[in-house]
Structure formats: C-alpha cells, structure tokens
Amino acid sequence: MIALLLRDLTLATRAGGGFGLGLAFFLILCTLVPFGVGPQGATLALIAPGILWVGALLACLLSLDRIFALDFEDGSLDLLATAPIPLEGVVATKALAHWITTGLPLVVAAPMFGLLLQLPSGAVPWLMVSMLIGTPALSMLGAFGAALTVGLRRGGLLMSLLVLPLYIPTLIFGAEVIRRGTEGGSLATPLAFLAGITAATLALIPFAAAAALRVNLR
Amino acid sequence: MSLLGVHDLAVARGGMRAVEGVSFTLDAGQALILRGPNGVGKTTLLRTVAGLQPPVAGRIEMADDSVAYAAHADGLKGALTVAENLRFWARVFGGQVGAAVQAMNLGGLADRPAASLSAGQKRRLGLARLMVTGRPIWVLDEPTVSLDADSVALFAAAIRAHLAGGGAALMATHIDLALDEAGALDLSAYRARPGKVDRPAGFNEAFA
Numbered sequence: 095m096i097a098l099l100l101r102d103l104t105l106a107t108r109a110g111g112g113f114g115l116g117l118a119f120f121l122i123l124c125t126l127v128p129f130g131v132g133p134q135g136a137t138l139a140l141i142a143p144g145i146l147w148v149g150a151l152l153a154c155l156l157s158l159d160r161i162f163a164l165d166f167e168d169g170s171l172d173l174l175a176t177a178p179i180p181l182e183g184v185v186a187t188k189a190l191a192h193w194i195t196t197g198l199p200l201v202v203a204a205p206m207f208g209l210l211l212q213l214p215s216g217a218v219p220w221l222m223v224s225m226l227i228g229t230p231a232l233s234m235l236g237a238f239g240a241a242l243t244v245g246l247r248r249g250g251l252l253m254s255l256l257v258l259p260l261y262i263p264t265l266i267f268g269a270e271v272i273r274r275g276t277e278g279g280s281l282a283t284p285l286a287f288l289a290g291i292t293a294a295t296l297a298l299i300p301f302a303a304a305a306a307l308r309v310n311l312r
Numbered sequence: 313m314s315l316l317g318v319h320d321l322a323v324a325r326g327g328m329r330a331v332e333g334v335s336f337t338l339d340a341g342q343a344l345i346l347r348g349p350n351g352v353g354k355t356t357l358l359r360t361v362a363g364l365q366p367p368v369a370g371r372i373e374m375a376d377d378s379v380a381y382a383a384h385a386d387g388l389k390g391a392l393t394v395a396e397n398l399r400f401w402a403r404v405f406g407g408q409v410g411a412a413v414q415a416m417n418l419g420g421l422a423d424r425p426a427a428s429l430s431a432g433q434k435r436r437l438g439l440a441r442l443m444v445t446g447r448p449i450w451v452l453d454e455p456t457v458s459l460d461a462d463s464v465a466l467f468a469a470a471i472r473a474h475l476a477g478g479g480a481a482l483m484a485t486h487i488d489l490a491l492d493e494a495g496a497l498d499l500s501a502y503r504a505r506p507g508k509v510d511r512p513a514g515f516n517e518a519f520a
Contacts, residue, residue: 097403101389103395108391169385169445172443176362176381312365 095179095187102191110266112160117203123149124207135212142211143272146221149207150200150229150240151261151266157176158195158257159190159250160242162307166244175311181304188236189299197229213276222276227288228268234295235260243302245310261292314339315480316449317363317376322371322504325356329368329504336497338449338480343471343491346484348477348499354484355383355453357499361482375401378445380405382455386438389425394418394437397426402444411445417463417475431458439467443474450474452483 106113127145131137166173185197204225205218213221213303239257270284314337322332326351326448330353338344346354360367362381389445395409398418413419416436426437435458442450450471456464468489471481475493 097400101392101400104396105389105391146406165387166388167385168387169383170387170389172362172381172383172385173387173401174404175364176379178377178406296461 098174098179098184098187099191099292103194106191106195106262107176111193112157114199116156117199119156120149120200120203121152122209123152124210125213136211139214139276142208143217143221143269143276144198144203144250145211146207146213146226146272147228147265147269150204150225151198151232151258152264153200154196154232154236155194155257157252161192161237161240162247163240164243164308171244171307172311174220175307181307182300184299185237185241185303186296186300188198189303191231191235192237193233197225197233200229201225213272216278217272217276220281223285224268224271224275227285227292228264228287231264231292231295232261234263234292234299238299238303238306241310242250242304267291289310313357313375313433316361317360317371317373319371319373321360321372322368323353323365324368325353327421330356330498330517332369332504334370334502336498338482340448340478340480341475343481343483343490343494345491345494346482347486347496347497352499352503354499357507358383358482358484361365374449378447379449379451380442380445381451381453382442383453385518386434386455387436387441387518388437390425393423393425394429395422395438398440398444400442404423405445407446412440415443415466415473416440432460432463435459436463436466437471440477442493443470444472448479450479450480450481450483452481452485454485454486455483456489464470474501481502 107209124145128138131141162171165174175181187262204221208221210220236257239253239260242256243253246252266286267284271281271288274284318337319335321334323330324518335356336344346357348354356365358381359365361372362379364381371450392400398409398412413422416439418437419439421433426434429437439455456467459467464487471489471491474481
C-alpha cells in the first residue's frame with residue numbers, strides 16, 4: 095500500500111499529474127469573490143468562512159475523477175483488484191494520496207486565502223483547524239463518488255451531482271467552526287460534528303467504495 | 313493436486329450467458345489455450361477465473377492469490393519510466409524485477425518513460441509485469457497483440473520457463489505460439505444457447 099501511495103504521489107507531481115491544480119483554482123476563486131462582492135472589508139469578512147469552504151469543496155472536486163478513472167482506463171485497476179492488497183486498502187490509499195495532493199495544500203495555503211477575503215486574524219488558526227479536520231472527509235466521500243462512476247464515459251459531471259450533496263454537512267460545520275472562532279463562541283459542538291463526519295467516512299467509505307468498484311469491474 | 317480446477321463453469325456478459333458447462337484442470341507445468349470466434353466469451357471466462365467477476369454457475373478451485381492476470385490494457389503509467397512501472401508492481405506483489413527485464417529484453421529501455429514506448433514495447437513491459445508477480449497461474453488475454461515475431465518467440469520462451477518452474481498458463485489467443493505442449497479448448501462447443509436449454513448434467517445434479 096505504501097508502494098501504491100508513493101506511485102500516486104509521483105504520478106501527481108509528474109507532467110499532467112494535476113498537482114497544484116486545486117490550489118490554483120482555490121486562489122482564483124478567492125481573488126474573484128472580492129471583485130464580485132466589492133472590496134468592503136466588513137462584507138467580505140462576513141462571508142469569508144462560507145466562501146473558503148465552498149472554494150475548498152470545488153477545488154477538491156476538480157481532481158476527484160482522477161482517483162480511479164485513469165487507473166480504470168489503462169487497466170491498472172483490474173490488476174490492483176487481483177493484487178494481494180485488499181480493494182478496501184486500495185480505496186483508502188488512493189483517497190489518502192488525493193488528500194495529500196489536494197487537501198493538505200489547501201490547509202497550508204488557507205491563511206493566505208483568508209487574508210484575500212479579509213478574514214480577521216483571530217479566525218486564521220480556526221480556519222486551518224477546520225480545514226485540517228474537514229478536508230479528509232472530502233477526499234473520502236469523493237473516492238466513493240469516483241468509485242460509483244468509474245466505468246462511465248463523462249462520469250465527472252454525474253459524480254459532481256452525487257458528491258456535492260454529501261459535502262453539505264462538512265461545509266456547514268466547517269464554516270461554523272471558523273465563524274464561531276471569529277466571534278469567540280463555543281467551538282466544541284461544530285468541531286465534534288466535523289471530526290465525527292470525517293471519522294465516519296474514514297471508517298465506512300473504504301468498504302462502500304470497494305463494493306462499488308467490484309460491481310463496476312464486472 | 314492441480315493448480316486450477318474449473319468445474320461446470322458458466323459465465324455471463326451483460327446479463328447474457330456466454331458459455332456454460334466448461335470444465336478443465338491445469339496442473340503445474342500445463343498450459344491451456346482457449347480458442348473460439350470473437351464474442352464467444354473468452355475474455356469473460358478469463359476475467360471470471362481471475363476473480364474479477366463472479367461465475368453464474370459452477371466452481372473455480374484454486375489457492376487464494378495465485379492468479380496473475382494480463383488483459384488488453386497493460387496497466388502502465390506513461391509518466392513513469394519502464395523501471396518505475398515494473399518496480400511498482402514488484403513491490404505490490406512482492407516479486408523481483410531483474411529477471412523479468414532480461415526475459416522480455418527491456419534492459420535498454422529501463423529509463424525511458426513508458427509513454428514514449430511503441431505498442432509492442434509496451435506489450436513486452438506488460439508481460440514482464442506478469443513475471444514480477446511471482447504467481448503460479450498466468451491468465452492471459454490476447455498476450456501477443458502488437459508483438460513482432462522475435463518478441464512472440466521471447467514470450468513463448470518466457471511461458472515455457474514459467475511452466476518448467478511449476479507454473480501454469482491459461483490464455484486466449486488466435487495465433488500459433490509454437491507451444492506444442494499446450495492443450496487447446498474450443499469454446500464454441502460450450503456456447504450457451506438463448507432461451508430455455510438443457511443444462512449440462514452436472515448443473516442439474518447440483519440443484520437436485
């Protein structure tokens with residue numbers, strides 16, 4: 095599984111791998127919002143938590159169809175399914191690789207994007223915490239959507255429709271953590287929900303996605 | 313004890329039975345070539361034996377994790393070099409790279425990105441992958457597509473070495489590999505007829 099993780103990370107950084115694509119998309123989104131909404135700091139600070147999380151969802155979505163579709167097309171997925179690694183392990187490893195190449199850069203770069211949106215400095219640590227806890231769920235849920243649509247031509251659009259509604263709980267609680275962090279409210283409830291969603295996806299999605307893959311490989 | 317035993321196997325593609333009542337066994341050192349016209353169900357049968365889809369009826373007996381499957385697609389990553397591709401599969405399956413590179417004459421290509429290989433060279437790399445798996449049963453679907461005459465001979469030699477080493481091979485191919493020791497099984501005799509048909513005796517007994 096380490097070999098698979100290293101291969102996916104290498105592929106992501108090689109030509110055409112799409113490493114940093116999500117990050118660049120996130121940057122552009124956060125630059126566009128002030129143009130659309132206007133440069134008033136108060137307005138931007140009010141909507142910043144929501145925009146940052148919606149941006150993270152969309153940036154994540156960009157690279158989701160790569161998780162399994164490329165391996166399906168070149169036959170690697172058939173070979174991985176017959177390999178000694180359980181398919182559940184393949185799903186978990188590929189979701190982890192997706193998070194490292196997409197989610198982790200967003201967590202690290204989030205403070206800068208917060209600055210673009212006039213997010214109060216007191217909220218920046220909570221922005222990073224909420225992203226760090228919440229983005230793994232985005233990669234896991236995305237892996238499930240990718241597994242469901244793996245055999246379909248132009249499955250990317252269908253996958254977006256399937257996956258985005260599943261992102262809603264993470265979006266609500268992730269943005270709530272930042273908002274309460276700004277206002278100094280109690281953080282325990284949204285943080286617990288955010289972590290709970292991530293933990294549940296980590297525990298359940300590998301089995302669900304592996305089952306979906308097995309059906310799609312027939 | 314044979315490496316692979318297939319009993320009264322029926323397989324389906326897209327909800328339609330393709331072939332049924334297929335039985336054969338493969339011992340160590342044996343090879344079996346599946347023949348039959350396009351669409352008769354050779355690939356479906358091979359995918360079923362490889363465990364990628366469940367059989368409709370019948371049994372497949374073999375040890376766990378004993379099949380190495382090679383299909384039309386070689387599972388190569390164009391952005392990785394030949395050596396990196398092979399090393400990856402070797403690490404996944406726990407095998408060795410060196411012998412496979414030599415057997416398939418890939419030594420001079422090791423540092424080339426797989427994307428820059430010709431179709432035949434890619435095919436050779438895909439077959440070298442079989443050797444790094446270290447698995448006893450090779451299940452091969454049209455293994456000689458886009459190989460030149462020399463490479464076909466190379467591949468036949470690799471199969472012979474695998475059989476001599478106690479392995480077995482099940483393959484679908486249309487060309488003559490000059491593998492005299494290999495048996496042949498024509499699947500057109502087992503073609504499933506549409507509609508209600510008399511099942512082979514073994515099938516009825518199983519549900520009696």
